[in-house]
Amino acid sequence: MKTMNSPDLESLWQRNRQHIRTNIGKWFPGEDVIVRGRSLFNDWVNELSFIQFNVLNITGRLVNERVAKWIETSIFFTSYPDARIWCNQLGALAGTQKTSPVAGFVLGCLAADSKAYGSRAQYLSVIAVQDMYQQYAEGQTAAEIVEGFPKSRGFPMIPGFARPVRVNDERLEPARRLTAQLGFERGPHMEMAEDASQYLLDTYGLGMNAAGFCSAFLLDQEFTAEEVYRLRVADVASGVMACFSDHAHQPENSFLPLQCNDIRYCGPAKRSLLTARK
Amino acid sequence: MAATGAGEGIFNTSICLEEATDGNPFVAQQRYIRGFPVDELWQHSSFIETLLLMFTGDIPSHTSAALLERLFVGLMNLGPRDAGVRAAMTAGVSNTAEEHLLPIGLIATGGENNGAGEIKPACKFIIKNSKTDPIQCARDLMAQPRPTHAHIAPGFGGHYGTIDPILARLAEDCFTLMPDSRIFNWCRTFTAEIAACHQGLLAPGLVAAVCCELGIRATEAVAIYQLCKAPGIAAQGFEQLRHPIQSNPLLADEDYELT
Numbered sequence: 001m002k003t004m005n006s007p008d009l010e011s012l013w014q015r016n017r018q019h020i021r022t023n024i025g026k027w028f029p030g031e032d033v034i035v036r037g038r039s040l041f042n043d044w045v046n047e048l049s050f051i052q053f054n055v056l057n058i059t060g061r062l063v064n065e066r067v068a069k070w071i072e073t074s075i076f077f078t079s080y081p082d083a084r085i086w087c088n089q090l091g092a093l094a095g096t097q098k099t100s101p102v103a104g105f106v107l108g109c110l111a112a113d114s115k116a117y118g119s120r121a122q123y124l125s126v127i128a129v130q131d132m133y134q135q136y137a138e139g140q141t142a143a144e145i146v147e148g149f150p151k152s153r154g155f156p157m158i159p160g161f162a163r164p165v166r167v168n169d170e171r172l173e174p175a176r177r178l179t180a181q182l183g184f185e186r187g188p189h190m191e192m193a194e195d196a197s198q199y200l201l202d203t204y205g206l207g208m209n210a211a212g213f214c215s216a217f218l219l220d221q222e223f224t225a226e227e228v229y230r231l232r233v234a235d236v237a238s239g240v241m242a243c244f245s246d247h248a249h250q251p252e253n254s255f256l257p258l259q260c261n262d263i264r265y266c267g268p269a270k271r272s273l274l275t276a277r278k
Numbered sequence: 279m280a281a282t283g284a285g286e287g288i289f290n291t292s293i294c295l296e297e298a299t300d301g302n303p304f305v306a307q308q309r310y311i312r313g314f315p316v317d318e319l320w321q322h323s324s325f326i327e328t329l330l331l332m333f334t335g336d337i338p339s340h341t342s343a344a345l346l347e348r349l350f351v352g353l354m355n356l357g358p359r360d361a362g363v364r365a366a367m368t369a370g371v372s373n374t375a376e377e378h379l380l381p382i383g384l385i386a387t388g389g390e391n392n393g394a395g396e397i398k399p400a401c402k403f404i405i406k407n408s409k410t411d412p413i414q415c416a417r418d419l420m421a422q423p424r425p426t427h428a429h430i431a432p433g434f435g436g437h438y439g440t441i442d443p444i445l446a447r448l449a450e451d452c453f454t455l456m457p458d459s460r461i462f463n464w465c466r467t468f469t470a471e472i473a474a475c476h477q478g479l480l481a482p483g484l485v486a487a488v489c490c491e492l493g494i495r496a497t498e499a500v501a502i503y504q505l506c507k508a509p510g511i512a513a514q515g516f517e518q519l520r521h522p523i524q525s526n527p528l529l530a531d532e533d534y535e536l537t
Contacts, residue, residue: 010302013304018288084534085528086368086369086371086374087372089368090368090382090386093361093365093368093386094365094389096361096391097386097387097388097389097390097391097393098389098393098395099385099389099390099393099395100388100395103386106385107382107385107386110374110381110382111365111368111369111374111378111382112374113374113378114373114374115373116373117373120375251391251426251427252389253361253438257438258359258364260359262359263357263358
């Protein structure tokens, strides 16, 4: 029986069967690699920093050294070698269990793909700032925009504003200083974000966090939310690997070992399966 | 639509054959696992039987299936303090994307310390030594100097400085299913001997012993270990998604000592 698929899909599957068609680049074994139309070894490696190259690979666009420097420095802000942080807990755990370091890296980065922090939180923050700016550009005030968000325990839940640990974000002022030192003017997304942050500070005592600031900045540099997400996938890696390294020579079960009664059980009372099945 | 050519392919497999529909070579109208149509398998074969079919190539005996079933249920959830379960729970409570929880737990349980990384060495140890005197083997190993906390042999070690009593009971309940197994009897005797240094069979060692007995290769025994632990990792990890991140507070500042 002939299946009912669209002709476009059918031809796509046939065209792509055992065939790759792309403009991002190609490896010529023994010779060179072409990346976005130019030679990796004769051109890019001499002209670009790694961050510029990474942005080029992922987005197809070249950013200048200032933007690249900003991106590079902002990764410092997510590279804390503190094993209390959830992704770093997993790095430490992996160290004591003697996984491969790549496994430790992947564990931490995967864990940080979280709505509460890390790369997914950054992505959600960019989307939030994007949506907020849209409303701002249409004439709504910062107060109206902020109050339009759902609340939890009386506090507006806006990605990029406040943090899971609910303290002031120590990264915010360094981020502002970095931006100023590199000579960036405040763009339209940042104007709106700072406005909203001030309203939140005045009304609720907590303003924008570093993720919100970075979101606004990157939007002003014309990155899309998806591009930010892809660029920031490994932002926590340095801190994760620090914690992995710190625990790699420690015995198993030595990272915050748990006794049986360290787990709060709230399930059914003890019972017998044999009795239950009668 | 043009049919695919016979014998073409980019992977070689003896496990799965797919036959395309007449009209669309990208759609399978039938799939065979080790030669058996999937319809027959999902109607008449259990999960464990099909698993063993895939890994060994043959329909297992009732005893073999019962053995692997017991191993799976016994190792299905090693509790919130197991590295893999704990990793998934940590990720779950901290709002990691749910599709990552199971992979996170499986990766965390992949280490050489009482994890998947210990399976292959344990299989090799058991295969090599199970034809020797287990008591002498144990005594020779106990006489060798080793670092504190080190496992006396791959798959055999201490659990917080002693023998894991639950794992010991599970092992015995597995071994009794095949009373004539040379491998199981060797492991039992070896384990009894190393108890003198407060070490016993660990989960990787038990999986290795069972896989050796079932004829599952050492490399593939790693997969069996991961599959055993996957359900508990998933259940415990996903449960945490329902709890707020504040229910798992970060370690207090005064308990974090920066030297």
